Amino acid sequence: MNIGARLREVRILRGISLRNLARKVGVSASFISQVEQNKCQPSLETLRKISEVLEVNTSYLLEPQDYELAPSKEVVEIRLPNRLRYLSTLADFLKSVCQKNGVPTEDIEDILVAVDEASTNVIKYAYQVGPLNYFKVRVSLDRDLVQIDVLDRGKRFNPLENPPRSKNKPSGDEEDLGIGIYVMKKVMDDIRYRYSPNEGNHLTLIKRIFQSKGRGQ
Amino acid sequence: MKIEVIDTQRNDIHLVKLEGRLDANFSSQLEDEIDRVLEQKTKSIILDLSEVTYLSSSGLRVLLAINKETERDGGLVLINLPGIVKRVIEVAELKDYLTQADTLEEAMALLEAQRQVKGTSS
Numbered sequence: 001m002n003i004g005a006r007l008r009e010v011r012i013l014r015g016i017s018l019r020n021l022a023r024k025v026g027v028s029a030s031f032i033s034q035v036e037q038n039k040c041q042p043s044l045e046t047l048r049k050i051s052e053v054l055e056v057n058t059s060y061l062l063e064p065q066d067y068e069l070a071p072s073k074e075v076v077e078i079r080l081p082n083r084l085r086y087l088s089t090l091a092d093f094l095k096s097v098c099q100k101n102g103v104p105t106e107d108i109e110d111i112l113v114a115v116d117e118a119s120t121n122v123i124k125y126a127y128q129v130g131p132l133n134y135f136k137v138r139v140s141l142d143r144d145l146v147q148i149d150v151l152d153r154g155k156r157f158n159p160l161e162n163p164p165r166s167k168n169k170p171s172g173d174e175e176d177l178g179i180g181i182y183v184m185k186k187v188m189d190d191i192r193y194r195y196s197p198n199e200g201n202h203l204t205l206i207k208r209i210f211q212s213k214g215r216g217q
Numbered sequence: 218m219k220i221e222v223i224d225t226q227r228n229d230i231h232l233v234k235l236e237g238r239l240d241a242n243f244s245s246q247l248e249d250e251i252d253r254v255l256e257q258k259t260k261s262i263i264l265d266l267s268e269v270t271y272l273s274s275s276g277l278r279v280l281l282a283i284n285k286e287t288e289r290d291g292g293l294v295l296i297n298l299p300g301i302v303k304r305v306i307e308v309a310e311l312k313d314y315l316t317q318a319d320t321l322e323e324a325m326a327l328l329e330a331q332r333q334v335k336g337t338s339s
Contacts (some may be wrong), residue, residue, distance in 0.1 A: 027232070084240070085242050087241060088238050091271065102319070116271070169314065171282070172282025179274040179278065180273065180274030187308060
């Protein structure tokens with residue numbers, strides 16, 4: 001039985017340092033290190049504490065072969081045609097996934113707004129509506145954040161490069177693109193974009209949740 | 218999205234009630250419908266948004282376009298805005314450009330006041 005290797009694997013997966021784990025368990029970092037190298041065996045009590053901190057079943061550390069590790073991040077994905085009528089389907093999907101995971105209503109609204117704008121851009125600008133094609137929306141849920149990845153194989157389109165909104169009185173002649181991107185940036189905590197010829201456009205939207213903060217102003 | 222055009226007692230003001238998601242998929246439909254209404258004698262539009270479940274930038278663009286089109290001889294007033302709609306307008310910083318009222322009566326009064334101001338200045 002290889003407790004050490006399994007412990008190390010789970011600890012790294014959870015992103016917890018040796019010192020941090022040791023402090024939470026109430027042992028020294030060198031002890032945890034030795035356990036990970038199978039140089040010593042933890043007591044049952046210590047093992048129980050380690051499991052608690054790592055949020056893993058004790059039996060997983062003891063019998064790794066036939067036990068499924070609950071991942072710290074659950075990922076849910078939807079694949080949709082490049083048609084605007086599926087925007088409402090996407091909204092229903094996102095709402096359902098977020099609600100199942102206890103994301104606060106206000107944060108869900110912000111997520112719906114940002115992903116709707118991002119997906120509208122995919123359909124209108126990356127695919128330019130055009131022949132039937134597909135884009136993917138992947139939702140990763142972590143304890144304190146929701147990450148949404150929007151992936152498409154359309155024309156290169158980086159919303160972050162779009163020029164800022166004009167300062168003139170908005171007339172409705174102005175493309176809604178500027179307003180949409182402005183809103184998207186404002187309701188999200190972080191937005192990243194990358195493009196590769198093989199994988200197309202990849203927009204990542206990050207929303208931090210469960211934080212006591214005022215709504216963005 | 219459902220669009221219902223309701224006559225008011227004044228033939229130059231139309232009440233338009235919207236229902237559903239005002240997103241990129243329905244914005245052009247709304248624009249066409251409003252254009253039809255404005256081809257008549259209508260000068261002002263009151264939009265009842267009580268049943269609108271979502272507003273995106275595409276929807277906002279249409280609201281701004283109606284605003285511009287009615288600006289000269291009448292106006293646009295939004296009534297019964299749900300929280301999400303208010304939030305999007307606020308985040309987009311367009312609150313100062315879109316007139317809002319709580320009730321139909323208040324909206325009618327606002328349009329009447331605007332009409333008088335415009336009447337005296339022309």
